[in-house]
Amino acid sequence: MRSFFRNGEGITLAVLIFIFLVLFVTPLGLLAGVALGDGLGPIWAALDSRSVPRALWNSVESALLSAVVSLLAGTLAALVLGLTDTRAKGVFVFLLLIPMMIPPHVTAIAWIQALGPSSPLLQSLGLAPEIGSTHPLYSRQGVILLLGIQHAPLVFLVVLAALRSLPREMSDAARVAGAQPLRMLTKVILPLLAPTLITAYALAVVSALGNFGIPALLGIPARYTTLPVLIWQRLASFGPSVLTDMAVIAALVAAIAIVAVLLQMWLAARRRNALIGPPQPPLDIRLGRARPLVETGLALTILATLILPVSALFATALVPTYGVPLTQETITLENFAEVIFRQAVTIRAFANSTFVAVLSAVVLAGLATLVARYATAAPTRAMRRVGAGLSTLGEVTYAIPGLVISVAFILAFLKPLPVLGVSAYNTLWIILMAYICAFFSVALKPVSAAFLQLDPALDEAARVAGAGFLGRLLRISLPLIAPAAASGAILVFLTAYNEVTVSALLWASGTETIGTTIFNYEDGGYTTLASAMAAVTVLATVALMLLLDWLGRRAPPGVVPW
Numbered sequence: 001m002r003s004f005f006r007n008g009e010g011i012t013l014a015v016l017i018f019i020f021l022v023l024f025v026t027p028l029g030l031l032a033g034v035a036l037g038d039g040l041g042p043i044w045a046a047l048d049s050r051s052v053p054r055a056l057w058n059s060v061e062s063a064l065l066s067a068v069v070s071l072l073a074g075t076l077a078a079l080v081l082g083l084t085d086t087r088a089k090g091v092f093v094f095l096l097l098i099p100m101m102i103p104p105h106v107t108a109i110a111w112i113q114a115l116g117p118s119s120p121l122l123q124s125l126g127l128a129p130e131i132g133s134t135h136p137l138y139s140r141q142g143v144i145l146l147l148g149i150q151h152a153p154l155v156f157l158v159v160l161a162a163l164r165s166l167p168r169e170m171s172d173a174a175r176v177a178g179a180q181p182l183r184m185l186t187k188v189i190l191p192l193l194a195p196t197l198i199t200a201y202a203l204a205v206v207s208a209l210g211n212f213g214i215p216a217l218l219g220i221p222a223r224y225t226t227l228p229v230l231i232w233q234r235l236a237s238f239g240p241s242v243l244t245d246m247a248v249i250a251a252l253v254a255a256i257a258i259v260a261v262l263l264q265m266w267l268a269a270r271r272r273n274a275l276i277g278p279p280q281p282p283l284d285i286r287l288g289r290a291r292p293l294v295e296t297g298l299a300l301t302i303l304a305t306l307i308l309p310v311s312a313l314f315a316t317a318l319v320p321t322y323g324v325p326l327t328q329e330t331i332t333l334e335n336f337a338e339v340i341f342r343q344a345v346t347i348r349a350f351a352n353s354t355f356v357a358v359l360s361a362v363v364l365a366g367l368a369t370l371v372a373r374y375a376t377a378a379p380t381r382a383m384r385r386v387g388a389g390l391s392t393l394g395e396v397t398y399a400i401p402g403l404v405i406s407v408a409f410i411l412a413f414l415k416p417l418p419v420l421g422v423s424a425y426n427t428l429w430i431i432l433m434a435y436i437c438a439f440f441s442v443a444l445k446p447v448s449a450a451f452l453q454l455d456p457a458l459d460e461a462a463r464v465a466g467a468g469f470l471g472r473l474l475r476i477s478l479p480l481i482a483p484a485a486a487s488g489a490i491l492v493f494l495t496a497y498n499e500v501t502v503s504a505l506l507w508a509s510g511t512e513t514i515g516t517t518i519f520n521y522e523d524g525g526y527t528t529l530a531s532a533m534a535a536v537t538v539l540a541t542v543a544l545m546l547l548l549d550w551l552g553r554r555a556p557p558g559v560v561p562w
Helices: 006-036 041-047 051-083 089-101 104-115 120-125 140-165 169-176 181-209 213-219 227-237 242-270 288-317 334-342 344-377 381-399 402-413 428-452 456-464 469-498 514-523 527-552
Strands: none
Touching: 006 041, 006 242, 006 344, 006 381, 006 402, 006 428, 006 469, 041 051, 041 242, 051 089, 051 140, 051 181, 051 213, 051 227, 051 242, 051 288, 089 140, 089 288, 089 527, 104 120, 104 140, 104 213, 104 288, 104 514, 104 527, 120 288, 140 181, 140 213, 181 242, 213 227, 213 514, 227 242, 227 402, 242 381, 242 402, 288 527, 334 344, 334 527, 344 381, 344 428, 344 469, 344 514, 381 428, 402 428, 428 469, 456 469, 469 514, 469 527, 514 527
């Protein structure tokens, strides 16, 4: 036992285990206990009602079908930009990734204002549908389409990274043998990408399954309710059994997400291809005369999926009342002045989101570094197994939708903490803890990949030379994996800064976040204020991405995720 705690290595691992027990195991265990405390009776009772089976079907249907849209669109864009001689690839990649960084409820608001009969942009162009007509996105098809658009950049990023890591020997051999690009794509590249495509599809399914903003803003008017929206509605009911009802529904969502991930892992393992050789520069297929057409298609895609909705969002923010056409006489900055300078709730929301996002990014970068260190480079097999177990637990919680995490943390921290007697409920700290649980895997993935590339001999040599655990970590491991840790922290910050799914059930007066404030404005009918705040959020997100892109050119490779 004394050797286990020597040099602080065992103590650090014990602290990590305690943190995971408090923030990962306990909340989810309480959720399972409430949902299954009386056996399967509550589950069967929920499934015997009218609302839960319908919402369950809507969730599964929208997730599976929207993921198909995401897979097709994201894979096509990745193949074009990853394998051809398209010009301005960096610009196209940056613009295609922006929708992924814009929160789903902001995306929904933007599209609602882009295509509806009251759209100031369409009215100013004389293209608005007839007043009184049903909005085309308030439908099952609208929810599925917008979920597909929202998660296509995620598929694009995963497939593009896989294309950059594929050895070129087989593709070069096919080209030497006279294979045309289309045949080489179907016979060589796509089969090699099969595990990646399965993973990308599963990620899109899980992301759509837990999406709250788009189904809430588009599905509620269309009476197309999904399970996350049903959880939110049950919380608003304030009935005596509200916590049990939410726990049961949340357990159903979590079970579906975990089944999807396990199925993805099984399918990917069956289609795994052993590749020989290091990654090499990707193919550069010459498009010839088709290149202008392909580039025009990419530009039109960006125009339709990014420029149009964002322009509509700004147009709505610049008119005094929703439904008024945008003209020289009606344009105004009053909505921006209101949300930036006069509304205390919006100022507080920006401060809260910045504080929680920065703190969660820093904490998760540290936790991910320690967990990845134990999982890949611990001195004993027992420590590596514990580290691998913590990593797996983080992967499981990432697969569980954010609204389910919220319900679990309500159950865990609704009462005052033992010994301390202080309650974390209705404070920023419960949101921070939920972020750590929900986004741990985001920070872990790049750090784990970096640790796997390190030569174990470095740590062993330092150990033989008498260096302690802290010294080896600070002087050897951290300098080498710092770019990956920074990349994970950036992804966590961008994810947490605008999110609404995790904080939708955890915020209270004084702890509003950017996401919840925008959603509450829109839900309360203050459309122009919601648009103004969403527009400011989009500008801040794009400005931050541009700054990071600029810094990434001067930082070590791998710091900026894209």
